[in-house]
Amino acid sequence: MSNIANILWVDDEIDSLKSQILFLENKGYQVSALTNGHDALEYLKDNIVDVVLLDESMPGITGLETLAGIKALHQHMPVVMVTKNEAEDVMEDAIGSQITDYLIKPVNPNQVLLSLKKIIDNKRLVAERTTTAYQQDFRNLFMALSSNPDYNEWMDIYKKLVFWEMEMGKSDSPEMQEVLSTQKSEANTEFSKFISRHYEDWVHPRSTESPIMSHTLFRFKVAPHITGDKPLFFILIDNLRFDQWKAIQPVFSESFRVLEEETFYSILPTSTQYSRNAIFAGMLPVDIEKRFSQQWKNDDEEGGKNLYEEEFLAAQLKQLRLGDMRFSYTKVTNHQDGQMLVNSIHNMMDYQLNVIVYNFVDMLSHARTEMEVLKELASDETSYRSIAASWFEHSPLHQALKKLAGKDVRLIVATDHGSVRVKTPHKVIGDKQTTTNLRYKHGRNLNYDANDVLAFRDPSAAGLPRPNVNSSYIFAKGDGYLCYPNNYNHFANYYRNTFQHGGISLEEMIVPVVRMVSK
Missing domain, CATH: 1.10.150 (DNA polymerase; domain 1)
Incomplete structure (x- = not known):
C-alpha cells in the first residue's frame, strides 16, 4: 500500500486478538484497539479511521447499536462486523444497517486481510x-x-x-x-x-452477404418473437450507443433476464429521420420515398420527419403477414408523455406487440451541444454514459418497466443510431440548398476534401432518395465534423467535443438490439 491505512478494532476480548493485530501491522496497517462501543464512538469523534472492525456481542452497547452510532457520525464509514453469532436475523440487521462486510468468528488473519484489501485497496x-x-x-x-x-x-x-x-x-x-x-x-x-x-x-445485395441493418432489423430481430402466448414490448431508445446500453443494463437486470445481446448496423445517415423510419418501414429511405411519397420529407423540406412511423409499421406488419395483429404504438418526447406511459402500460398487456419509442438520449445529445452546463456534466465518454444511466434509473420508462416486472412478457430493446464525440473539423463549401448537419450533408454543388468524407454522387447507390437534381451526399468519418468556411473558427470551436450523429463511426453505426424476458 502506498499510504498507511488506519484501522479501529473494537472487541471486548481484544487481548485475544493481539497476534491478529500484529499480523496486520506487519502488513502495513496502523491498528488501534478498543474494548467497547462507547469508547469507539468517542474515539471516532476526534480520529480519522479508514475501516472499523466491530464485534457484534459486547457488554454495554451492542455492536449493532455501535454501528448505528458510527453511521450517525460518519455515514460512509466502512464497517466490518466480526461476530460469533450466525443467526440470520442478526446478519440481516447488520446488512440492513449497511455494513461493508460480515466475518464469522473465529476469523483467521488472512480473512481479515482479504476484507481490508477489498475495502481499502480494491x-x-x-x-x-x-x-x-x-x-x-x-x-x-x-x-x-x-x-x-x-x-x-x-x-x-x-x-x-x-x-x-x-x-x-x-x-x-x-x-x-x-x-x-x-x-x-x-x-x-x-x-x-x-x-x-x-x-x-x-x-444492394448481390452475391455478398450483408449484416442486419436498420431496414431489416424488425423483420429478423423483432417479428419472429411476436407470438400469441405473451405480449412483446419493442422499446426503441433513440440515439442509444452500445456503451450506454451496457451502463443501463444493470438496472434492466433487476427485473429482466437477458437472453440475447447483439448489435446491428444503422444505415447512413445515422440520424433519426433516416434510420428510424427505415426500422419501422422495413425499407431503405429511397424505397420509403417511392411508396410513401406524401409522408416522406427530405432534410430541406418543411414539417416533421418522423410523423408517420406508426403508419410505416402497420404497412410492414401487413407485408410480413401480421396485418391482423393488434399492436400499440407510443412515442415519448417529453416528461408528460412519460407519465402517461407509466399510467397506461398495464393496458398494453392486451396487445401482442407494443412499440415504445423513447426520445431522451437524443434530446440529451442535442441539449449538450447547446447548454454550457451539460457540456460540463457530459464532458467525456465516461460522464456521457453516467448521465444516460442516471436518467434511465429515474426515468418514467424505468417506472413503466417496473410495472411489467413479474408479468409474463418479452422485451426487445434497441435503438436507431448512436453518436460520436467530434474533434476534427473539415471545411465544406455548398450552395444555399446544402443541409446544415454536422456529420452528413447533401446538396448540388458540394466542395470538400475527398479524404475527409465518403461521398455518393448518386444517392440511390446508398439507398437514399435524391432531394434535387444533381444532389449528392457526403458523410464525415471517425471524429470529423463538417463546417462551412464562413465563421469557420467559431463553429469549429463551438462544436468540438460535442456528441453528433449522421456519419460513419463505430459508435454511430454498431448499435444494440437486446432480447429479454421477465424474471
Missing part, C-alpha cells in the same frame, strides 16, 4: 489488474484490426473496445486511457475504410 488493485489485462489484449486488438475484419468481426472489435473503455474507467492510469483512446481512433479510421468499401454492396 480500487488500486482493480486499476492495476485492468491496466495489465488491457496491455495483454492490446496486441490481440491490433492484430484483429490488421486482419481485414468482416462485419461480424467489426462488431466484436467494437464490443471489446467498449469493454476496455468501461473497465479503464476503474483505472487511474491516464497513460493507458490515452493508449486506448488512440487505438479506438485507429479502429474508427479502419472502420471508415471498411464501410466505404462495402456499404453500397450491403444496401
Whole structure:
C-alpha cells in the first residue's frame, strides 16, 4: 500500500486478538484497539479511521447499536462486523444497517486481510489488474484490426473496445486511457475504410452477404418473437450507443433476464429521420420515398420527419403477414408523455406487440451541444454514459418497466443510431440548398476534401432518395465534423467535443438490439 491505512478494532476480548493485530501491522496497517462501543464512538469523534472492525456481542452497547452510532457520525464509514453469532436475523440487521462486510468468528488473519484489501485497496488493485489485462489484449486488438475484419468481426472489435473503455474507467492510469483512446481512433479510421468499401454492396445485395441493418432489423430481430402466448414490448431508445446500453443494463437486470445481446448496423445517415423510419418501414429511405411519397420529407423540406412511423409499421406488419395483429404504438418526447406511459402500460398487456419509442438520449445529445452546463456534466465518454444511466434509473420508462416486472412478457430493446464525440473539423463549401448537419450533408454543388468524407454522387447507390437534381451526399468519418468556411473558427470551436450523429463511426453505426424476458 502506498499510504498507511488506519484501522479501529473494537472487541471486548481484544487481548485475544493481539497476534491478529500484529499480523496486520506487519502488513502495513496502523491498528488501534478498543474494548467497547462507547469508547469507539468517542474515539471516532476526534480520529480519522479508514475501516472499523466491530464485534457484534459486547457488554454495554451492542455492536449493532455501535454501528448505528458510527453511521450517525460518519455515514460512509466502512464497517466490518466480526461476530460469533450466525443467526440470520442478526446478519440481516447488520446488512440492513449497511455494513461493508460480515466475518464469522473465529476469523483467521488472512480473512481479515482479504476484507481490508477489498475495502481499502480494491480500487488500486482493480486499476492495476485492468491496466495489465488491457496491455495483454492490446496486441490481440491490433492484430484483429490488421486482419481485414468482416462485419461480424467489426462488431466484436467494437464490443471489446467498449469493454476496455468501461473497465479503464476503474483505472487511474491516464497513460493507458490515452493508449486506448488512440487505438479506438485507429479502429474508427479502419472502420471508415471498411464501410466505404462495402456499404453500397450491403444496401444492394448481390452475391455478398450483408449484416442486419436498420431496414431489416424488425423483420429478423423483432417479428419472429411476436407470438400469441405473451405480449412483446419493442422499446426503441433513440440515439442509444452500445456503451450506454451496457451502463443501463444493470438496472434492466433487476427485473429482466437477458437472453440475447447483439448489435446491428444503422444505415447512413445515422440520424433519426433516416434510420428510424427505415426500422419501422422495413425499407431503405429511397424505397420509403417511392411508396410513401406524401409522408416522406427530405432534410430541406418543411414539417416533421418522423410523423408517420406508426403508419410505416402497420404497412410492414401487413407485408410480413401480421396485418391482423393488434399492436400499440407510443412515442415519448417529453416528461408528460412519460407519465402517461407509466399510467397506461398495464393496458398494453392486451396487445401482442407494443412499440415504445423513447426520445431522451437524443434530446440529451442535442441539449449538450447547446447548454454550457451539460457540456460540463457530459464532458467525456465516461460522464456521457453516467448521465444516460442516471436518467434511465429515474426515468418514467424505468417506472413503466417496473410495472411489467413479474408479468409474463418479452422485451426487445434497441435503438436507431448512436453518436460520436467530434474533434476534427473539415471545411465544406455548398450552395444555399446544402443541409446544415454536422456529420452528413447533401446538396448540388458540394466542395470538400475527398479524404475527409465518403461521398455518393448518386444517392440511390446508398439507398437514399435524391432531394434535387444533381444532389449528392457526403458523410464525415471517425471524429470529423463538417463546417462551412464562413465563421469557420467559431463553429469549429463551438462544436468540438460535442456528441453528433449522421456519419460513419463505430459508435454511430454498431448499435444494440437486446432480447429479454421477465424474471
